[in-house]
Amino acid sequence: MLSIKNLHVSVEGKSILKGINLEVKAGEVHAIMGPNGSGKSTLVHVLAGREGYDVTAGAVTYLGKDLLALRAEERAREGIFLGFQYPVEIPGVSNIYLLKAALNAIRKHRGEEELDAIDFLARVREKLKLVEMKEDFMYRSVNEGFSGGERKRNEILQMAVLEPRLALLDETDSGLDIDALKIVANGVNALRTPERAVVLVTHYQRLLNYIVPDYVHVLVQGRIVKSGDKSLAHELERRGYGWVEAEARA
Amino acid sequence: MNGEVDTRGDYLQAIRTLEHELPGRNSWMKDLRAAAAARVEAVGFPTVRDEAWKYTNLAALMRQRFLPIASAPSFANEQLERLLPDGLDTYRLVFVNGRLRADLSSPTLGNGEVASSLAQQLRDHPGALEPHLGRVLPDAIHSFAALNTASFVDGACVRLRAGATLERPIHLIYVGVPEALVQPRTLIIAQAGSRATIVEQYVGADGDRYFTNAVTEVVLEQGASIEHYRLQQESGRGFHIGGLYVRGEAQSSFTSHAIDLGGLLVRNDLQVALNAVGAVCTLNGLYVADGRQHIDNHTCIDHAKPGCTSREFYKGVLDGRARAVFSGRVVVQPDAQRTDAEQVNNNLLLSEDAEIDTKPELEIYADDVKCSHGATVGQLDLDQLFYLRARGVDDAAARDLLTFAFANEILQRLRLAPLRATLERLLTTRLLQGRGIRELELL
Numbered sequence: 001m002l003s004i005k006n007l008h009v010s011v012e013g014k015s016i017l018k019g020i021n022l023e024v025k026a027g028e029v030h031a032i033m034g035p036n037g038s039g040k041s042t043l044v045h046v047l048a049g050r051e052g053y054d055v056t057a058g059a060v061t062y063l064g065k066d067l068l069a070l071r072a073e074e075r076a077r078e079g080i081f082l083g084f085q086y087p088v089e090i091p092g093v094s095n096i097y098l099l100k101a102a103l104n105a106i107r108k109h110r111g112e113e114e115l116d117a118i119d120f121l122a123r124v125r126e127k128l129k130l131v132e133m134k135e136d137f138m139y140r141s142v143n144e145g146f147s148g149g150e151r152k153r154n155e156i157l158q159m160a161v162l163e164p165r166l167a168l169l170d171e172t173d174s175g176l177d178i179d180a181l182k183i184v185a186n187g188v189n190a191l192r193t194p195e196r197a198v199v200l201v202t203h204y205q206r207l208l209n210y211i212v213p214d215y216v217h218v219l220v221q222g223r224i225v226k227s228g229d230k231s232l233a234h235e236l237e238r239r240g241y242g243w244v245e246a247e248a249r250a
Numbered sequence: 251m252n253g254e255v256d257t258r259g260d261y262l263q264a265i266r267t268l269e270h271e272l273p274g275r276n277s278w279m280k281d282l283r284a285a286a287a288a289r290v291e292a293v294g295f296p297t298v299r300d301e302a303w304k305y306t307n308l309a310a311l312m313r314q315r316f317l318p319i320a321s322a323p324s325f326a327n328e329q330l331e332r333l334l335p336d337g338l339d340t341y342r343l344v345f346v347n348g349r350l351r352a353d354l355s356s357p358t359l360g361n362g363e364v365a366s367s368l369a370q371q372l373r374d375h376p377g378a379l380e381p382h383l384g385r386v387l388p389d390a391i392h393s394f395a396a397l398n399t400a401s402f403v404d405g406a407c408v409r410l411r412a413g414a415t416l417e418r419p420i421h422l423i424y425v426g427v428p429e430a431l432v433q434p435r436t437l438i439i440a441q442a443g444s445r446a447t448i449v450e451q452y453v454g455a456d457g458d459r460y461f462t463n464a465v466t467e468v469v470l471e472q473g474a475s476i477e478h479y480r481l482q483q484e485s486g487r488g489f490h491i492g493g494l495y496v497r498g499e500a501q502s503s504f505t506s507h508a509i510d511l512g513g514l515l516v517r518n519d520l521q522v523a524l525n526a527v528g529a530v531c532t533l534n535g536l537y538v539a540d541g542r543q544h545i546d547n548h549t550c551i552d553h554a555k556p557g558c559t560s561r562e563f564y565k566g567v568l569d570g571r572a573r574a575v576f577s578g579r580v581v582v583q584p585d586a587q588r589t590d591a592e593q594v595n596n597n598l599l600l601s602e603d604a605e606i607d608t609k610p611e612l613e614i615y616a617d618d619v620k621c622s623h624g625a626t627v628g629q630l631d632l633d634q635l636f637y638l639r640a641r642g643v644d645d646a647a648a649r650d651l652l653t654f655a656f657a658n659e660i661l662q663r664l665r666l667a668p669l670r671a672t673l674e675r676l677l678t679t680r681l682l683q684g685r686g687i688r689e690l691e692l693l
């Protein structure tokens with residue numbers, strides 16, 4: 001589904017990603033772990049199409065297409081979803097408006113009918129239950145006045161409504177208490193089907209108790225220095241990142 | 251001789267030729283006019299050397315030498331219909347060339363409430379007007395306001411009896427006339443405890459060049475409450491200098507919604523005197539400009555007595571080479587303890603050539619006060635833009651949406667729903683260059 005080959009990215013002349021290789025197949029969940037500043041957010045932003053990054057080498061294909069040639073909105077319509085580490089407030093744009101605009105943009109792209117108001121609301125209500133959010137959130141401006149946990153749940157709600165093929169979740173777990181963490185995990189697990197894939201960026205092993213990944217990768221200073229299965233996450237939890245960094249240097 | 255002095259002479263000459271048409275034969279009215287004319291003669295018109303006009307150069311206006319004309323070209327009912335907000339049921343007074351057009355207006359009110367021609371009120375009830383007309387205006391007023399006082403021919407007069415509540419809004423429509431100086435005058439007297447909504451709408455046919463020099467005075471007696479709308483939709487080639495002067499007595503409440511969408515060169519002065527304990531004012535404003543439009547809003551709130559509250563929230567969206575000025579002055583007099591004043595001015599610049607000068611001016615002479623102010627000038631937020639695009643909204647639509655949302659925050663404050671809906675539509679055509687808004691209707 002997603003194939004990243006030798007991806008080099010720099011920002012304002014500063015090299016941040018230094019040769020990322022990653023293969024994600026449909027049905028898989030990949031966890032990307034790593035210390036702060038290692039380039040995790042940069043990677044998912046580049047995949048989602050944010051401007052301001054220079055791809056100096058490498059290639060990314062997604063469902064057989066050259067992903068880097070697509071604009072951010074085209075990637076979203078092709079089924080890529082980025083759950084933001086820091087979701088912004090957008091005063092004056094309601095959640096329900098954004099969801100409807102997003103869903104219809106995606107459906108139109110696929111040649112599907114736009115959902116009418118009744119079907120749309122039914123779908124939103126069902127997903128609201130999944131993330132345990134009240135309906136009045138839908139009529140508030142996007143993330144405005146939301147707590148950190150509410151913002152993260154709102155990301156999961158959007159993901160649940162949009163049903164992406166490839167979800168990139170950037171530290172959706174940080175700052176959450178255990179109940180909120182379970183809700184986020186439920187949302188992600190509900191999306192796990194043989195056709196979809198998830199890339200989970202996380203700082204802690206905690207989330208992986210609830211979402212069991214197929215692969216765990218460790219990103220250090222712009223390189224994936226180690227890959228393994230879920231036991232690698234436990235090892236990182238016990239031993240920290242120091243030893244992988246040391247191994248990488250060796 | 252420079253153009254400015256010339257124009258002053260022209261205007262004074264024009265006042266003399268209008269003399270036979272000027273309303274009010276009483277000596278106080280004659281004195282009022284004479285004093286105003288003397289002020290124009292003595293002070294002349296402002297230039298960029300005057301602090302309050304530093305950013306607003308009137309040379310282009312002065313060169314035009316707009317003068318009053320006696321008879322206006324025809325203005326038909328169909329033209330009017332196009333201007334009216336859908337579904338807004340009002341008492342309506344229409345003024346063309348500053349003169350009431352009874353044939354286009356709807357019947358006036360009964361029950362002792364009055365909304366009618368100011369000229370007629372000056373003939374029939376001069377005593378009711380004498381304490382107020384020209385007296386809400388501060389003495390040290392600029393010469394445009396004085397010129398209006400010296401030479402207005404007609405306008406609207408609204409008088410509300412003590413305790414009266416008007417369910418229907420009063421809608422005053424002032425239509426500009428090609429190549430003319432038009433000087434609407436409005437006087438609103440709200441006696442104790444009365445309540446009303448008043449909409450002033452300034453319009454002109456697209457492409458017409460003219461100069462509207464308008465003055466409105468509002469008196470709120472104890473406990474009166476007025477919601478005032480000023481919709482400035484002059485022709486894109488029109489000049490507009492407007493003054494709204496308000497005096498609020500104890501426990502009165504004045505709400506202003508000042509929406510500037512039209513005009514080539516626009517200057518608004520809005521001055522509110524909170525004159526007795528517990529008076530409240532809320533001033534909302536939105537200016538949207540592009541091309542070479544210039545829109546200047548000067549506001550001043552005078553907290554004269556203790557325990558008054560003011561809220562001011564102005565927003566601007568500027569595109570093309572548009573320029574705007576916001577000056578928000580708040581004065582807290584020594585006596586005005588427990589003043590609570592808040593002011594915010596936020597601006598969105600959509601192009602590199604657009605420009606805004608924004609300046610709060612707080613003068614605080616009391617110590618027990620709560621005053622805050624904040625001004626921002628910025629472009630569209632890139633994080634917000636990317637967030638929307640990452641959800642599949644295309645770039646142009648995302649920009650439109652964010653721009654609309656920014657401006658719409660002011661429109662959300664309008665209580666008259668039909669007016670709000672009409673302005674939202676206007677705003678989308680202005681901001682989105684006529685692009686479809688089907689999806690925006692969900693907002």
Ligand SMILES: Nc1ncnc2c1ncn2[C@@H]1O[C@H](COP(=O)(O)OP(=O)(O)O)[C@@H](O)[C@H]1O
Pocket residue numbers: 011012014016034035036037038039040041042043
């Ligand atoms: N827009 C930017 N401009 C300059 N440096 C950046 C920018 N974005 C990220 N960086 C730098 O790139 C590195 C990786 O950041 P990031 O991808 O946010 O790491 P992580 O998500 O793993 O904590 C950091 O050193 C950070 O300071």
Ligand SMILES: [Mg+2]
Pocket residue numbers: 040041042085170171
């Ligand atoms: Mg990060």
